[in-house]
Amino acid sequence: MGLRPELRVRQDQRDLPLVSAKAPIVVKVGGGALKGGALEDLPSILAGGTPVVLVHGGGPQLTRMLDSLGIESTFHEGLRVTDAATLEVAEMVFAGGVNKALVRGLGGIGVPAAGISGTDGPTILVEPVPELGRVGEVSSVEPALIEALWSGGFVPVVAPLGLGPEGAYNVNADSAAAALAVGLGAGHLFLLTDVDGLLKDGEAVASLGPEESEDFVESGLAAGGMVPKLRAAALAARGGVRARVLNGNKKGVLSGALSGEDVGTLVYEGGAACRQ
């Protein structure tokens, strides 16, 4: 009996040792890059035996849903001020439609994936940031559920929510991904977004050290969603991870970055010494 080609690929992928001696990589997919081609590199990366975790955003999708419900969106330094109604919709959008569509998309390219929220396990634990309402800052990550999915041959796909004292909290997806990268001992964090990197005069800055991230924020060069992204990249870099901001709408950027190509903006300890 013949299997459909995509199912055969899935079966092959499940036979691979996803829990391996190789350092994992964490890939964060922003809401503006969910339909981009960068994830098409994942089958070959997984075939090499590297464990992968995906974390996704969904900010634009949530804003659209809130608009349609007549709920205004307010941001402070790139973070959404989240009242109880916004949190309820956020959980539906992130852990519902966005997470499930991404998992189905991965299945379509032969990547066996399972969607979870950061509150499942629980995997992401947070401290409240009361001035932003129901927003959480990651305090710790628990790898047990992610490791269980790897053991079963599945790529975990994590929605940006965390568990805190009052239940679920909205977590910026870049910071969730950075905390997971550090907690899992990842070698790389790839932040896939809708621009080529941290742009300066229209060009992506090639590399920077974590201490420089705040300079770019203070100078106003990095604004909006780039602020939490650079802060997350700096956190990952301080935790020993090489963090790279990449254009998720461009095919080949993940494999390119892994094979040493100078693509996007790299943030790592020692990055300041590199060419910009």
Ligand SMILES: Nc1ncnc2c1ncn2[C@@H]1O[C@H](COP(=O)(O)OP(=O)(O)O)[C@@H](O)[C@H]1O
């Ligand atoms: N210096 C900068 N370089 C690149 N993007 C910037 C910069 N400053 C602000 N931005 C904004 O940051 C956005 C990326 O952040 P965000 O919209 O949160 O993306 P994502 O949803 O992928 O996390 C860009 O689309 C751009 O509008």
Ligand SMILES: CC(=O)N[C@@H](CCC(=O)OP(=O)(O)O)C(=O)O
């Ligand atoms: C606290 C906070 O700001 N949470 C974000 C979570 C989603 C996110 O980060 O989405 P992108 O990666 O697509 O921007 C939000 O509500 O928009």
